[in-house]
Amino acid sequence: MTEAQAPINAPARHTFDISIVGAGIIGLALARELSARWPKASILLLEQNDGVGQETSSRNSEVIHAGLYYPPGSLKARLCVRGNALLYSYCARHDIPHRRIGKLIVAQQGEELSLDQLQASALACGVDSLTRLSAQDLTRLEPQVRASAALWSPDTGIVDSHALMQNLQYEAEKNGVLCATRSRFMRAECRGPGIFDIDIDADSDHNNDVKDIFCIRSRMLINCAGLSAGRVAASISGIDQQLIPEMHLVKGNYFSLSGRSPFRHLIYPVPDARQRGLGIHTTLDLAGQCRFGPDIEPVSSISYRVHETRRSAFADAIKTYYPALDETRLQPAYAGIRPRLSPAFADFMIQDEYVHGCPGLIQLFGIESPGLTASLALAELVTLKLQDQAPL
Numbered sequence: 001m002t003e004a005q006a007p008i009n010a011p012a013r014h015t016f017d018i019s020i021v022g023a024g025i026i027g028l029a030l031a032r033e034l035s036a037r038w039p040k041a042s043i044l045l046l047e048q049n050d051g052v053g054q055e056t057s058s059r060n061s062e063v064i065h066a067g068l069y070y071p072p073g074s075l076k077a078r079l080c081v082r083g084n085a086l087l088y089s090y091c092a093r094h095d096i097p098h099r100r101i102g103k104l105i106v107a108q109q110g111e112e113l114s115l116d117q118l119q120a121s122a123l124a125c126g127v128d129s130l131t132r133l134s135a136q137d138l139t140r141l142e143p144q145v146r147a148s149a150a151l152w153s154p155d156t157g158i159v160d161s162h163a164l165m166q167n168l169q170y171e172a173e174k175n176g177v178l179c180a181t182r183s184r185f186m187r188a189e190c191r192g193p194g195i196f197d198i199d200i201d202a203d204s205d206h207n208n209d210v211k212d213i214f215c216i217r218s219r220m221l222i223n224c225a226g227l228s229a230g231r232v233a234a235s236i237s238g239i240d241q242q243l244i245p246e247m248h249l250v251k252g253n254y255f256s257l258s259g260r261s262p263f264r265h266l267i268y269p270v271p272d273a274r275q276r277g278l279g280i281h282t283t284l285d286l287a288g289q290c291r292f293g294p295d296i297e298p299v300s301s302i303s304y305r306v307h308e309t310r311r312s313a314f315a316d317a318i319k320t321y322y323p324a325l326d327e328t329r330l331q332p333a334y335a336g337i338r339p340r341l342s343p344a345f346a347d348f349m350i351q352d353e354y355v356h357g358c359p360g361l362i363q364l365f366g367i368e369s370p371g372l373t374a375s376l377a378l379a380e381l382v383t384l385k386l387q388d389q390a391p392l
């Protein structure tokens with residue numbers, strides 16, 4: 001049977017209380033939270049790839065953000081601050097490799113005012129841990145960095161995102177969640193309040209013309225398909241298509257620095273207001289390897305290749321705060337793609353019944369940075385929304 005011919009009317013073979021589309025960090029955090037909150041609920045977590053977390057959730061900086069950059073009161077600000085605390089505590093309880101190594105935001109001559117603005121905005125978001133450093137203080141902490149002033153953020157850290165996702169999957173499965181990989185959500189029809197018939201392609205090879213489609217029924221449906229969230233939303237019949245936001249794909253490339261890292265902390269320039277990015281910054285992984293990025297590259301399709309040609313733009317940006325950079329040590333590393341909702345600031349978008357009028361359906365759009373940091377807080381919030389809409 002071809003994809004186009006597959007009927008949605010096939011009798012549903014299984015019934016679930018909750019179906020989640022997408023096993024990135026958000027789907028995994030949700031599966032864990034929902035299964036802990038409702039131990040008797042039957043929960044299905046659908047993932048199209050061979051394994052969980054193979055898209056944006058494994059193509060990021062692995063930074064636990066402190067919540068400095070987002071407008072006060074926005075979901076990004078609130079969920080980042082709450083998520084930061086939840087994530088440190090979760091990592092400590094479950095022995096997930098992480099380090100609270102701290103971050104320096106460094107200003108060049110003439111940019112000092114941006115540090116004041118950032119500190120004031122962070123304070124309005126509830127982040128009161130930032131301290132101002134002089135050029136001398138900075139040199140003591142990071143002798144290789146050149147800047148005229150800096151902000152020190154002690155609550156920024158790094159985490160092993162793969163270990164985190166594995167642990168969330170382990171906990172969810174222990175609580176009874178059925179995590180189905182190689183299982184692609186194809187389409188759903190809302191047959192009434194809290195009744196979704198969902199077609200799933202359980203074919204291991206999605207390029208194959210012959211599809212193995214089966215149908216399940218679910219009381220609740222959560223779309224956290226990341227870069228494909230818009231496509232998934234468009235495949236749910238009965239939803240106003242005008243509500244599906246346009247997505248702008250913005251690639252972020254990384255270069256790694258071969259050899260020993262010259263830094264002990266994360267180093268960020270002042271944010272680039274024009275490009276709505278954090279600027280090409282320095283992060284470290286848990287093994288101490290130094291990498292730079294992500295940059296900002298609007299794209300029209302998904303390709304994770306990092307082109308050599310970007311090296312000189314990286315070198316120029318890095319040299320503003322690390323003049324001793326030896327460009328030959330820069331190696332193209334990896335890339336991730338942001339599911340951005342607007343070229344200007346756009347908040348995380350959570351659409352529930354009050355937006356689309358369909359009880360039991362939650363859709364998440366634009367879960368770009370700080371989605372990793374916010375994941376446990378986002379899971380908490382969605383669980384509360386479901387409890388409110390369709391208690392189990």
Ligand SMILES: Cc1cc2nc3c(=O)[nH]c(=O)nc-3n(C[C@H](O)[C@H](O)[C@H](O)COP(=O)(O)OP(=O)(O)OC[C@H]3O[C@@H](n4cnc5c(N)ncnc54)[C@H](O)[C@@H]3O)c2cc1C
Nearest residue numbers: 022024025026048057060061063185226252336371372373
């Ligand atoms: C370059 C970059 C750097 C970042 N750095 C940081 C950082 O340092 N700190 C931070 O907090 N955040 C960071 N982020 C943000 C963070 O990585 C994301 O917010 C987070 O990973 C989003 O997770 P997700 O689960 O929504 O999406 P994804 O990880 O993309 O998961 C979605 C899943 O849905 C699956 N799926 C899609 N369609 C279907 C379908 N039809 N059927 C079944 N499954 C489907 C996909 O295969 C995928 O596994 C960064 C993002 C980028 C791009």
